[in-house]
Amino acid sequence: MTIPSSILTLARREDGPLYIYDLAVLHDRLRLLNGLPIARKRIHFATMANDHPRILSLIGAAGHGVFVNSLTHLTAARDADLAPHRIIFAASNMSRDEMEACLAAGVHVILDSLGQVEAFDAIASRGTAVGVRVNVGSAVESAELCDEPSYRFGLLPEELAVVLGKVRNLRIVGVHSYFGTDIMAPKVLLDGLERLGRIGELLPELEYVDAGGGFGIADDPSTPPFDLAAYGRGAADIMAALETRVNRPVTLVIEPGRWLTAPIGWFFVRIVDVKERADRVFAGTNASVAQFPRLLMYPEQARHPCEVVDASDRPVSTRPVWISGNSTYSRDFLARGVRLAVPRPGDLVAFHHAGAYCRSMLTRFLGKNQPGEIVLDTSAKRIGSAPALAEAAE
Numbered sequence: 089m090t091i092p093s094s095i096l097t098l099a100r101r102e103d104g105p106l107y108i109y110d111l112a113v114l115h116d117r118l119r120l121l122n123g124l125p126i127a128r129k130r131i132h133f134a135t136m137a138n139d140h141p142r143i144l145s146l147i148g149a150a151g152h153g154v155f156v157n158s159l160t161h162l163t164a165a166r167d168a169d170l171a172p173h174r175i176i177f178a179a180s181n182m183s184r185d186e187m188e189a190c191l192a193a194g195v196h197v198i199l200d201s202l203g204q205v206e207a208f209d210a211i212a213s214r215g216t217a218v219g220v221r222v223n224v225g226s227a228v229e230s231a232e233l234c235d236e237p238s239y240r241f242g243l244l245p246e247e248l249a250v251v252l253g254k255v256r257n258l259r260i261v262g263v264h265s266y267f268g269t270d271i272m273a274p275k276v277l278l279d280g281l282e283r284l285g286r287i288g289e290l291l292p293e294l295e296y297v298d299a300g301g302g303f304g305i306a307d308d309p310s311t312p313p314f315d316l317a318a319y320g321r322g323a324a325d326i327m328a329a330l331e332t333r334v335n336r337p338v339t340l341v342i343e344p345g346r347w348l349t350a351p352i353g354w355f356f357v358r359i360v361d362v363k364e365r366a367d368r369v370f371a372g373t374n375a376s377v378a379q380f381p382r383l384l385m386y387p388e389q390a391r392h393p394c395e396v397v398d399a400s401d402r403p404v405s406t407r408p409v410w411i412s413g414n415s416t417y418s419r420d421f422l423a424r425g426v427r428l429a430v431p432r433p434g435d436l437v438a439f440h441h442a443g444a445y446c447r448s449m450l451t452r453f454l455g456k457n458q459p460g461e462i463v464l465d466t467s468a469k470r471i472g473s474a475p476a477l478a479e480a481a482e
């Protein structure tokens with residue numbers, strides 16, 4: 089996997105820990121989504137993947153929207169100049185305050201249960217358009233789409249008719265679902281879209297089907313990437329058939345998070361100490377998993393391809409390398425058992441796919457500093473840098 093040379097030049101100057109994002113990659117990925125051959129589509133970036141103001145601004149400036157699930161991210165989106173009609177707010181268990189704030193902000197809300205529809209209907213003005221989340225199956229725990237008993241989101245399909253009979257002020261114009269994250273098989277997402285469309289056609293005022301995110305990013309560079317073209321062809325067919333059945337235009341909304349931003353970012357750290365052991369090598373770094381938190385949240389699933397920068401002339405370690413953090417937390421590992429060049433103190437290590445679910449998951453755990461952040465655009469001039477996340481998030 090290659091890292092643009094201008095990014096490496098910057099990273100070499102710093103000790104880290106440091107995130108660098110390249111907006112040129114974000115532009116490229118938006119172009120790929122734009123090219124999907126679906127008659128009517130809207131892209132709403134899931135801000136939970138990365139809430140950096142410059143990323144939100146670029147999404148808005150490129151004519152796209154966001155999907156948020158908190159008032160903090162709603163405010164971040166508004167601060168990044170996203171108009172209310174470009175913001176979808178979807179959360180479960182919304183409080184009355186959150187509902188009122190969404191109504192005041194004029195954003196589009198997706199409701200998650202019978203009770204939430206009733207509560208929102210009671211305070212919304214007549215004709216307010218909303219969507220409802222429907223549980224048509226998920227692939228959170230399983231490889232295929234199925235009815236997972238642990239799935240806590242949405243109305244049951246049979247509850248949709250109940251909701252339609254109850255609302256007085258709301259117009260239910262869309263159905264929403266989210267089938268799981270990091271799904272590598274387009275078929276799983278397409279099965280979900282087909283099921284969602286079949287439920288959506290029960291809505292007399294159906295305007296959109298929101299199929300969430302979930303487009304996968306392969307952690308292993310030898311795994312083929314998510315087949316976006318196959319998804320596009322399948323989704324186009326499903327949406328065209330749906331429009332024929334309901335005899336009206338229906339927009340496909342997608343909410344990509346990880347697929348859109350993981351490849352725009354790298355995380356750089358320095359090796360400060362090396363311990364040789366019989367079966368492994370510990371490469372100790374100046375960073376902690378608390379500063380690279382996807383691994384903290386998903387220790388069993390999350391993996392980030394990594395490499396020692398400027399070590400191509402060095403042999404690969406005969407023993408697996410465990411990249412560890414500078415704390416006393418026993419699970420402070422940034423990578424476990426990886427094949428890497430023989431590590432040495434002073435080495436710069438780069439972690440790929442650090443543009444999603446990293447900065448947005450930062451935690452105060454272990455009292456670590458917020459890593460530096462630099463945002464640049466390798467297709468243009470450098471557009472900004474932030475020494476610390478706190479500053480960047482203001």
Ligand SMILES: Cc1ncc(COP(=O)(O)O)c(C=O)c1O
Pocket residue numbers: 134136137155178265266268269270300301302303343344345346347
């Ligand atoms: C409703 C919804 N949409 C979109 C996303 C983004 O998902 P991903 O990063 O897998 O594309 C999420 C993430 O949890 C979500 O809950």
